[in-house]
Amino acid sequence: MLQKVICVDDDPIALLLSKLVISKVNFASQIITCVNGEEAMKYLEKPETIEENSNSKQPLLILLDLNMPVMDGWEFLEQFSTKLQEQYATTKIILLSSSIDPNDIKKSKDFSMVVDFLPKPLTKEMLELISEKIET
Template sequence: MLDLILCVDDDPITLMLCKKVISKATFSNTIITAKNGEEALQYLDLILDHKENKLPNLIFLDLNMPVMDGWEFLENFNTDKYAKINNTKIVVLSSTIDPEDLQKSKNYPMVIDFLSKPITTDMLNYLESKI
């Protein structure tokens, strides 16, 4: 069981489903959410500033969001600023399975998989072997 998962998605129903499925599968002790990449980076900034001490073991990341999308989040997270914590594994969880997006996600070493929404217990079982 993971200690902390961060789910980043602008859809409240997707976030609720994520929390329910992860909790029911006892996949993580704690699940926190962010509505976009900017909110997720703000949480990670708190860790860097030592105002928060729980680094997520895994991040579920949507690609299409307002304010800051998943690609912008990955670009920022892949910089020197986050070098101390960017070994956190990321699973892109998107409603589109565009082959170009899948290929692009391979440019980010922290992205361990690219899966289609919605999250399921089978997905979590599959991911256990990759984490």
């Protein structure tokens, strides 16, 4: 079980479904939800969040949607990789999107912290696959 998962999505139903699936299979002890990339960045930039992450022996997992208002997934990845990559070196990001654009999948490979690109909605089977990918 992971200590913490952050779900970033502007769709309240997608967030609710993700939380339900994560809880049901005991995938993480804490689930944080953010409605856009900016909210997620603000959460990750808090000194207490950075400290908590550096004291954790488990990688932080972020489930990130691409298409959101205010700050989309691509903008989040750009800012994360320039501002926070050092503090969150073990963080793994899964892009969870309804996009089927092959260019999005190709672009996601430009970010070292992105370990997979999966279609919405999140399922129990996806969590099993994610577990295998993020084991350190």
